[in-house]
Amino acid sequence: MPIYPPGKTQKDIDDLYKRAYAETKIIYPKKAKVFSARLRNLNSITLHKGNLSKFSVGIMDFFIDLYTWIKNSYKKIIRKIYPRKDLIYGTKKDTYITGKLTFSKKENRTAAIHNMEIELWARTWLGQWRKMAKGLTDKNGKIMMKFDFYESKKIKYRSFHFEVHQTEHIFFDPNTGNPREKVSVFGSFKIRKSDLTGLGYNLGTIQLFYWEYRKDVPIPRVVIKDHNQDAPEYYSEGRNQAIAEQFVQIELIKDKHLIKIKAEPEKISIQSIQADYPKNLTVAMEEKIPYSTRCDYWFGRRMMNGMSCATFIPDSNEPEKYWVRIFGSCDYEVNGQYAFPTTYGQFIIAENGLPIPIKIKIIGQTNAIDKNPFQEKTFTPEDGEKWEQAKRIMRVTSALSSEVDDHFAGTHLNTEQYSIAVRRNVRLNPIAQLLIPHLKEVALINHTADTNLIGNGGYIPSASALTVDGIIERSKDALGVHDWKNWKPMKPISDQHTFAIASNLFWDIVDEFVTFFFNENKAEIEKHWYEIYCMSNDLVRNSVPLFLSEKDKSKWCENERELNEKRIAYNHERSCFDLSLPREKYNGKIRCISPITKNPSKPEDGEMESLKDMCKYAIMTATFLHTYVNEHQYEDIGEVLYCNLGLRYGEKKEGIFQPESDHSIFPDLTRSTQMMWFSNLLSRTEYGFITRNEGHDIHPRFSELLLAKKEEFAKLNVDVECIESRTNI
Numbered sequence: 001m002p003i004y005p006p007g008k009t010q011k012d013i014d015d016l017y018k019r020a021y022a023e024t025k026i027i028y029p030k031k032a033k034v035f036s037a038r039l040r041n042l043n044s045i046t047l048h049k050g051n052l053s054k055f056s057v058g059i060m061d062f063f064i065d066l067y068t069w070i071k072n073s074y075k076k077i078i079r080k081i082y083p084r085k086d087l088i089y090g091t092k093k094d095t096y097i098t099g100k101l102t103f104s105k106k107e108n109r110t111a112a113i114h115n116m117e118i119e120l121w122a123r124t125w126l127g128q129w130r131k132m133a134k135g136l137t138d139k140n141g142k143i144m145m146k147f148d149f150y151e152s153k154k155i156k157y158r159s160f161h162f163e164v165h166q167t168e169h170i171f172f173d174p175n176t177g178n179p180r181e182k183v184s185v186f187g188s189f190k191i192r193k194s195d196l197t198g199l200g201y202n203l204g205t206i207q208l209f210y211w212e213y214r215k216d217v218p219i220p221r222v223v224i225k226d227h228n229q230d231a232p233e234y235y236s237e238g239r240n241q242a243i244a245e246q247f248v249q250i251e252l253i254k255d256k257h258l259i260k261i262k263a264e265p266e267k268i269s270i271q272s273i274q275a276d277y278p279k280n281l282t283v284a285m286e287e288k289i290p291y292s293t294r295c296d297y298w299f300g301r302r303m304m305n306g307m308s309c310a311t312f313i314p315d316s317n318e319p320e321k322y323w324v325r326i327f328g329s330c331d332y333e334v335n336g337q338y339a340f341p342t343t344y345g346q347f348i349i350a351e352n353g354l355p356i357p358i359k360i361k362i363i364g365q366t367n368a369i370d371k372n373p374f375q376e377k378t379f380t381p382e383d384g385e386k387w388e389q390a391k392r393i394m395r396v397t398s399a400l401s402s403e404v405d406d407h408f409a410g411t412h413l414n415t416e417q418y419s420i421a422v423r424r425n426v427r428l429n430p431i432a433q434l435l436i437p438h439l440k441e442v443a444l445i446n447h448t449a450d451t452n453l454i455g456n457g458g459y460i461p462s463a464s465a466l467t468v469d470g471i472i473e474r475s476k477d478a479l480g481v482h483d484w485k486n487w488k489p490m491k492p493i494s495d496q497h498t499f500a501i502a503s504n505l506f507w508d509i510v511d512e513f514v515t516f517f518f519n520e521n522k523a524e525i526e527k528h529w530y531e532i533y534c535m536s537n538d539l540v541r542n543s544v545p546l547f548l549s550e551k552d553k554s555k556w557c558e559n560e561r562e563l564n565e566k567r568i569a570y571n572h573e574r575s576c577f578d579l580s581l582p583r584e585k586y587n588g589k590i591r592c593i594s595p596i597t598k599n600p601s602k603p604e605d606g607e608m609e610s611l612k613d614m615c616k617y618a619i620m621t622a623t624f625l626h627t628y629v630n631e632h633q634y635e636d637i638g639e640v641l642y643c644n645l646g647l648r649y650g651e652k653k654e655g656i657f658q659p660e661s662d663h664s665i666f667p668d669l670t671r672s673t674q675m676m677w678f679s680n681l682l683s684r685t686e687y688g689f690i691t692r693n694e695g696h697d698i699h700p701r702f703s704e705l706l707l708a709k710k711e712e713f714a715k716l717n718v719d720v721e722c723i724e725s726r727t728n729i
C-alpha cells in the first residue's frame with residue numbers, strides 16, 4: 001500500500017512540511033495599542049464566554065485598570081517619599097526580639113522555617129521607615145534580632161513591624177553577570193511600641209502560611225488561596241504583559257463563536273470555526289496536498305517526533321519491528337460519552353529512518369453498545385477506510401494521553417513538586433540561584449489549569465472521556481514513574497528520531513551548565529547542606545506512590561493483569577524509571593522519588609553528584625521537555641478533524657469508526673472552538689525564553705551554551721530561540 005498521497009513522494013511531503021512550518025510559525029505580535037482590547041493576566045482567561053465582547057464589561061475593565069494604575073502609582077509615590085533604606089538605626093545592641101518561625105498547616109506546625117530573612121522596622125509619625133535590625137532565622141526557626149533600645153524609644157517612632165522576606169526574583173546583573181536577588185515582604189506583624197520595654201520581646205511562635213502543601217489532592221501541590229492577592233509567588237510583569245498582548249484575538253474569536261452557537265447554531269460549522277483561527281501546520285499542509293497529514297508516512301513521523309514523541313519498543317519476537325503503546329481509560333473514571341480505548345501500533349523503520357505503521361490494535365469500547373473493556377480489533381493498511389479510521393483513533397488516544405500523562409503530569413506537576421520543595425527550604429544555598437529561575441511560575445499556571453483544563457467545567461473533562469476524578473487519579477499514577485535518579489533522555493532508534501537526538505543534545509548542555517555551576521559554587525553548596533537535606537525530605541515524603549504500587553494485584557483478572565503489566569513496563573521505559581533502586585516508605589506508601597541525602601550536616605560520598613543530577617533533571621523537565629510537548633500541541637491538536645482529545649461514541653453501531661466527513665463523532669461546536677482556543681492559548685503565549693532572557697534571570701552560561709548549538713538543533717527541527725526557561729503556560 002502507498003504510504004504517501006497518490007503521486008507524491010517523501011520529498012514532496014518533507015518540502016511541504018518546511019513551507020507549511022514557515023507559514024504557520026508562531027511569531028509574537030507587536031505590543032498592544034493603548035486602547036486595544038487586552039487581557040489583564042493569565043488568571044483572567046476563561047474557557048467559557050470571556051469578558052471582552054460586551055461594551056459594559058469593557059467599561060468595567062477600564063475602571064478596574066484605572067483603579068489598579070492609581071493604586072500602583074500611589075504605592076510608587078509612597079515608596080519614593082518614604083524609601084526603605086538598608087541602614088540600621090541605633091548603634092547599641094542592648095535589647096532583642098525573639099520567637100520562632102514555623103509552617104502553619106496542622107501536620108507541620110512544628111516544622112521550623114530556617115534561614116528566612118527577617119527584619120525589624122520602625123515607622124515614624126510622618127510615615128518614614130527606619131530599619132532597626134535584620135537577621136535570619138536559625139536552623140530551628142528561632143528568631144533573634146538585637147537592636148538599640150534607646151533608639152526605639154525615641155518619640156518620633158509610632159509603630160514597629162516584624163517582617164519576613166522571601167526572594168521574589170533572581171536575576172543576573174547584565175553588566176557583571178553576578179547573581180542578584182529582589183526580595184519582597186512575605187509576612188508583616190505589627191508590634192506595639194509600648195511592648196518594647198527593654199527586657200526583650202518574645203513574638204512567640206509565628207505560624208507562617210508559606211508554600212504549604214495541599215491536602216485535598218493526592219498530588220504534591222501548593223496551596224494558592226487567591227491567585228492575584230494571596231499567592232506564594234506572582235507572575236513577572238513581562239509574563240502578564242505577554243498574555244495581554246498575544247492572546248486577545250484568540251479570546252475574541254472564541255467568544256464570537258460561543259455567542260453564534262447559542263444564537264444561530266445552523267450558521268456555524270467545524271470548518272467555519274477552524275477557518276476563523278490562525279492556520280496550523282496540518283491545515284496548511286492539507287490545503288496544498290490533500291491527504292499529506294493523513295497518510296501513513298506522516299502518521300509514523302508524528303508518532304515519533306510530534307507532540308506524542310512516543311517510545312518505540314522492539315517486538316520481543318521480531319526485533320526489527322517496534323511497538324508503541326498508548327494506554328486508554330484503563331480503570332480511571334470516564335463519562336461514557338467519549339471513547340478512550342487503548343491502542344498499540346506496530347511499526348517498521350523504513351530505510352529513511354522513519355517509522356511506518358503496519359498494524360494497529362484497538363482494545364476497549366469503541367461504540368455506545370458493546371461496553372466490554374477488553375474487546376480487541378486489529379487493523380492493517382489492507383483494511384482501506386477502516387485503517388484510516390484506526391489511525392485517527394490512535395492519534396486521538398495518543399493526544400489525550402500525551403496531554404494528561406506527558407504534558408500535565410510529566411512536566412507541569414512534576415516541576416511543581418520540585419518548585420515547592422526548593423521554595424520551602426533553599427535560601428542561602430546557591431542552588432536557589434540555579435533552580436528558582438527555572439521553577440518559578442509553574443505553581444501559578446497549574447492553579448489556572450485546575451479551573452480551565454482539568455477541573456469541573458474545564459476543557460478536558462468536558463471534551464474527553466476522563467472525568468475530573470479520573471484525571472486526578474491518572475495524573476497521580478503518571479507521576480509515579482518520574483524520578484530524577486538515573487534518569488536519561490530517550491535513546492534514538494534512528495538518525496531521523498529527532499526528538500530523542502535533540503533531547504540528548506539538550507541534556508548534554510544542561511550537564512555542562514550545571515557542572516560549571518557546581519564547580520563555581522561547591523564550597524557554598526556544601527556549607528548550606530542542611531537546606532538540601534530538608535528539601536530532599538520534603539520532596540521524597542510528598543512524592544506520589546510508586547506507579548500502581550497501591551493496587552491490589554490479586555484482584556486483577558487475566559486481561560487486567562496483561563494490560564497493567566504492559567503498562568508498567570512501557571511507562572518505566574518511557575520515563576527512564578529505574579525500578580531496581582531502593583524506594584523509601586513514608587506514611588505507609590512507597591515513594592517514587594529518591595532521596596538526595598541522608599546527612600543533614602554534609603554531603604556523603606556521591607551525594608553532591610545526586611544533587612547535581614536532581615538539578616539537571618528539574619531544569620530539563622521545566623525547559624526542554626515541557627517546551628517540546630507544549631509547542632507541538634499547536635501542530636498536532638490544532639485541527640479538530642485531524643486530531644482532538646476525544647471522539648464521541650454517537651449512536652451508530654460502528655461507533656467511532658466513521659469517515660472524516662461524519663462530524664457526529666467529532667467534538668461538538670462548543671468543544672471545537674474551545675479546543676482551538678486551548679491549543680492556541682498553550683502554544684501561542686509562551687514567555688520567558690532561555691536565549692532571549694527577557695527578565696535577565698537566566699544564567700548567561702546557559703544561554704551561551706545553547707546558542708552555540710543553534711545550527712545543530714535547527715537540523716533537528718528545534719529552534720533554540722523558542723525553548724522556554726520555565727513552565728508557565
Ligand SMILES: [Fe+2]
Nearest residue numbers: 626630682729
Ligand atoms: Fe504547558
